Amino acid sequence: MGIVPIITYLSVIVFVVSVVTRFIKLSTLPVHLRWEVYPVPHEKGKGHYGGSYLEEYEWWTKPRQTSKLAELKVMLPEIILLAGVWEHNKKHWFRTFPFHFGLYLLAGLVVLLAVGGVGSVFGLNVAADGGASGALIYYLTIAVGYAGLVLALIGSLALLVRRTFNADYREYTTGADYFNLLFFTATLVVALFSRLTADLHFDGLRGFFQGLLTLNGSAVPPLTALQSLEIVCASLLVAYIPLTHMSHFFTKWFTYHDVRWSDEPNLAGSGFDEKIAKQLEATVDWSAPHIRGDGKKKNWIDVVTSSGREE
Amino acid sequence: MAKKRVKFSDFSTPSKKLSQELRKEDFMPLPAPLDDVEALPDFPLLKETVEEKYECSLDDTVALNLPKPETKEEEDALVAKFLSGLQKLFTRENNWTFLQPLLLSMDHCASCHTCSDSCHIYEGSGNNPVYRPAYRSEVFRRLYRAHVKGNGGGILSAWRKGDVELNWTTVARLAELSYRCNLCRRCAQTCPIGVDNGLIGHEIRKLFSMEMGIAAKEIHDSGSVLQLKVGSSTGMNDLVVKDNMEFIDEDVTEKTGITVNTPFDKEGADILLIHNAGEIMAWPLNPGAFGVIFESAGLSWTMSSEIAGFDSINYGLWYDDAQFARVAIKHAEAAKKLGVKKIVLGECGHAHKALTVIADRVLTGDLNIPRESCLVTLEEIVMSGRLKVDPERNDFPVTLHDPCNVVRLMGIVEPQRRILRKIAPRFREMTPHGVNNYCCGGGSGFAIMSGNNFSDWRIQISGRKKLEQVLKAFEGELDPSIRKYVCAPCSNCKGQLRDIFAYYDLWEKHSIMYDGLVELIVNCMVDAKPDFIEWEQH
Numbered sequence: 001m002g003i004v005p006i007i008t009y010l011s012v013i014v015f016v017v018s019v020v021t022r023f024i025k026l027s028t029l030p031v032h033l034r035w036e037v038y039p040v041p042h043e044k045g046k047g048h049y050g051g052s053y054l055e056e057y058e059w060w061t062k063p064r065q066t067s068k069l070a071e072l073k074v075m076l077p078e079i080i081l082l083a084g085v086w087e088h089n090k091k092h093w094f095r096t097f098p099f100h101f102g103l104y105l106l107a108g109l110v111v112l113l114a115v116g117g118v119g120s121v122f123g124l125n126v127a128a129d130g131g132a133s134g135a136l137i138y139y140l141t142i143a144v145g146y147a148g149l150v151l152a153l154i155g156s157l158a159l160l161v162r163r164t165f166n167a168d169y170r171e172y173t174t175g176a177d178y179f180n181l182l183f184f185t186a187t188l189v190v191a192l193f194s195r196l197t198a199d200l201h202f203d204g205l206r207g208f209f210q211g212l213l214t215l216n217g218s219a220v221p222p223l224t225a226l227q228s229l230e231i232v233c234a235s236l237l238v239a240y241i242p243l244t245h246m247s248h249f250f251t252k253w254f255t256y257h258d259v260r261w262s263d264e265p266n267l268a269g270s271g272f273d274e275k276i277a278k279q280l281e282a283t284v285d286w287s288a289p290h291i292r293g294d295g296k297k298k299n300w301i302d303v304v305t306s307s308g309r310e311e
Numbered sequence: 312m313a314k315k316r317v318k319f320s321d322f323s324t325p326s327k328k329l330s331q332e333l334r335k336e337d338f339m340p341l342p343a344p345l346d347d348v349e350a351l352p353d354f355p356l357l358k359e360t361v362e363e364k365y366e367c368s369l370d371d372t373v374a375l376n377l378p379k380p381e382t383k384e385e386e387d388a389l390v391a392k393f394l395s396g397l398q399k400l401f402t403r404e405n406n407w408t409f410l411q412p413l414l415l416s417m418d419h420c421a422s423c424h425t426c427s428d429s430c431h432i433y434e435g436s437g438n439n440p441v442y443r444p445a446y447r448s449e450v451f452r453r454l455y456r457a458h459v460k461g462n463g464g465g466i467l468s469a470w471r472k473g474d475v476e477l478n479w480t481t482v483a484r485l486a487e488l489s490y491r492c493n494l495c496r497r498c499a500q501t502c503p504i505g506v507d508n509g510l511i512g513h514e515i516r517k518l519f520s521m522e523m524g525i526a527a528k529e530i531h532d533s534g535s536v537l538q539l540k541v542g543s544s545t546g547m548n549d550l551v552v553k554d555n556m557e558f559i560d561e562d563v564t565e566k567t568g569i570t571v572n573t574p575f576d577k578e579g580a581d582i583l584l585i586h587n588a589g590e591i592m593a594w595p596l597n598p599g600a601f602g603v604i605f606e607s608a609g610l611s612w613t614m615s616s617e618i619a620g621f622d623s624i625n626y627g628l629w630y631d632d633a634q635f636a637r638v639a640i641k642h643a644e645a646a647k648k649l650g651v652k653k654i655v656l657g658e659c660g661h662a663h664k665a666l667t668v669i670a671d672r673v674l675t676g677d678l679n680i681p682r683e684s685c686l687v688t689l690e691e692i693v694m695s696g697r698l699k700v701d702p703e704r705n706d707f708p709v710t711l712h713d714p715c716n717v718v719r720l721m722g723i724v725e726p727q728r729r730i731l732r733k734i735a736p737r738f739r740e741m742t743p744h745g746v747n748n749y750c751c752g753g754g755s756g757f758a759i760m761s762g763n764n765f766s767d768w769r770i771q772i773s774g775r776k777k778l779e780q781v782l783k784a785f786e787g788e789l790d791p792s793i794r795k796y797v798c799a800p801c802s803n804c805k806g807q808l809r810d811i812f813a814y815y816d817l818w819e820k821h822s823i824m825y826d827g828l829v830e831l832i833v834n835c836m837v838d839a840k841p842d843f844i845e846w847e848q849h
Contacts, residue, residue, distance in 0.1 A: 026411065026414070026415070029403070029414070030407035030411070031672060032407065032408055032409055032410060032412055033408045033669050034668045034672060035409070035507075035669075036668070036720070037499050037500050037507075037719060037720065038718070038719055038721070038724075039746055040722060046724075046725075049725065049745060049746075050746030051723070051724045051725055052721060052723065054667065054668075054684065054687070054722055055722065055724070055725055055726055057683075057687055057688070057691045058653065058681070058683065059683070059687075060681045082503060084502075084503040085423070085503045087501075088425045088501040088503070089424070089425040089428065089501075089503075092425065167316065168424060168440075171319065171440075172422035172424070172445065172449060174472050175472075175473075176471040177422070179471075245418060245419050245421065251415060251419055252419075252505055254415055255419070255504060255506070256505055258415075259507070260499070263722070266671045266674075272671075272675075273675040276672050276673070276675050277675060279407040282404040282407060284405060285399060286405055286633070287395075288520060288523060289524050290524070290631075291521055291633050293405075303633050304633060304637050304640060304673075306637075307539050307637065308633065308634065308637060309539070309540060
């Protein structure tokens with residue numbers, strides 16, 4: 001097995017470990033105070049105008065009416081079309097949407113290459129004349145792949161231009177931000193060149209995926225230097241993304257579900273009392289005169305049940 | 312004047328002012344009849360004595376009156392204290408209350424500037440870069456990366472993640488800058504990723520208060536501290552409140568012909584009604600109107616004379632978790648002592664959110680007594696037909712201001728509207744409204760902060776967007792012969808509207824006044840004498 005598949009394996013491991021680690025870290029943070037912002041779409045019959053169960057007379061006596069479907073109706077356009085950016089920042093949407101949608105298509109490309117590669121092992125002929133299934137995967141791979149590469153490249157270049165030449169954006173753009181966009185742009189350019197010069201129909205990449213997924217190094221076809229560079233860049237990019245603020249591709253789940261839409265009331269049986277009680281036992285070492293925590297004996301219960309004056 | 316560009320490196324560089332001079336010519340233009348910039352009041356600059364004594368290097372106003380350190384050692388000690396607070400803010404023990412939302416907001420901003428366009432302060436100021444919601448957050452984020460995440464120092468790290476030097480200039484400016492945000496969280500609502508600049512502002516305030524003992528005097532010393540000591544930030548104790556309520560009862564009984572005797576400490580009542588005590592002092596007809604409505608509807612209710620039980624305010628919401636929890640517990644204990652079935656919060660937005668939503672994960676066990684918005688209680692009373700109303704008595708233009716805390720941050724949108732549609736035939740919405748409303752500009756304590764020229768700042772800048780909305784809501788009806796009513800069911804919002812309207816003579820010149828929802832309800836009650844609203848008082 002050559003070095004290229006090994007880099008890809010390692011990159012995937014870094015990706016998975018980073019995402020899982022961060023997911024666990026965020027999931028196991030202490031219960032926090034409620035901090036929702038309306039509209040909260042799962043509020044059944046009210047989410048569309050921003051209403052909540054708190055509009056109900058003696059709301060605690062009534063069963064909560066929530067709708068996962070209503071939530072999904074907001075989530076899907078938000079994830080797929082970046083509806084929030086469209087609504088609040090159209091100029092930016094025309095740059096960021098192609099970038100993100102292009103990446104979604106490239107994720108789809110990976111799935112198609114994997115399906116095609118594994119399918120080939122089981123006798124599927126992924127080719128223009130490979131029968132209905134084979135031809136479908138063959139043409140879909142080409143369409144999705146090129147659309148993804150082109151859209152993502154247009155988006156990354158547009159974002160790069162905006163961050164470079166718009167003074168407001170430039171001031172907020174750090175070296176790491178430029179590096180990120182250049183990394184994407186370079187990888188996409190290499191990938192496009194690689195396609196156009198050595199692997200027009202993604203057959204080489206499919207073979208690479210076949211070898212990768214079947215753990216069969218000999219199945220990996222010989223790669224050109226450009227193809228190797230393409231795969232290495234893409235692999236490193238995959239490993240890099242969750243280590244940066246671009247991990248928002250999955251942490252956005254937390255900002256929405258654990259904060260912005262987290263309106264579950266502390267009713268009997270909700271389990272909040274126990275979680276809060278645990279946190280109230282935590283020691284405090286804020287040192288302002290009205291708190292004077294020592295980080296040893298004084299806990300939150302001591303702090304909040306004192307007046308602060310006698311401290 | 313050409314807009315001064317402000318770089319992040321400027322933040323820590325000592326200079327007279329970080330911001331460009333605040334001049335009315337640069338602010339967002341107002342619609343007619345306030346469209347003549349020359350005729351508008353100038354933005355008054357700070358007095359030299361103030362500039363000499365206090366840290367004023369952020370912009371042309373000052374909220375905190377931070378004394379300038381006299382020695383380098385003093386500066387260094389304050390910076391060290393800030394650094395220790397910064398680190399504590401990101402620990403589970405000290406900040407379990409907001410750690411997860413804070414971390415999510417610190418780590419994922421994509422700097423897309425969507426938040427800027429949603430911010431009434433940034434827009435009102437004429438897009439002053441210092442007031443971008445993300446500016447404060449990014450300064451703080453860079454300090455967090457360098458001093459909490461430990462991304463190392465040096466040129467490479469600065470290039471990668473941006474750099475803001477930690478020195479006294481940075482600390483002093485950041486303290487002030489945390490008081491240039493209303494915490495209305497309109498920016499959080501529009502952020503595509505869910506980053507919350509309002510939360511970051513809130514957390515910066517907490518760091519200063521809980522570690523360094525630095526907070527606006529009006530919300531700490533004269534606010535939560537006074538409330539915990541005597542029961543109310545107004546300074547009124549229970550005896551004074553009872554006296555005032557007696558006087559108010561007499562007044563509204565005479566005005567309406569409906570006898571009101573506000574009950575105090577009635578054990579076993581269904582409802583504990585808690586007003587913002589500022590209403591009792593500044594807008595006595597408001598608690599009076601509640602009395603008229605509750606008595607007419609035959610409710611079983613009471614007020615409390617316990618510490619904090621007669622004042623619903625909880626300023627800790629804006630700057631300090633410890634003060635917040637202390638006051639919330641006092642409110643709950645007052646209700647528990649009386650054995651009421653629920654607490655109903657009077658017309659005060661931040662009190663609504665503080666006790667209903669934020670305290671929901673503070674009050675446990677038998678302190679977790681149900682809380683309800685008065686807007687919901689009132690809707691039940693009005694829409695059930697328990698009160699006979701004659702909407703013709705409210706035959707004047709009415710618009711509704713949505714308090715951020717009640718609407719965007721609690722989702723109570725429709726009850727107040729259903730009432731208004733029933734009792735105010737000429738009700739019209741502001742644009743935008745509901746959860747997309749704009750803050751009045753007095754949120755997060757600003758309405759009670761008027762030191763130096765801060766009231767000019769909150770009227771000319773943070774309140775500018777609301778003023779524009781009010782004028783547009785009454786477009787074509789600005790003739791002073793037409794009395795117009797801005798319904799603002801929130802004490803702090805009313806305080807801000809009072810000051811804005813007085814600043815621009817809107818009552819004298821255009822007959823625009825503000826008041827609460829209950830006054831409108833009583834004004835159209837068939838069983839009450841007409842003309843409850845006191846137009847000339849505003």
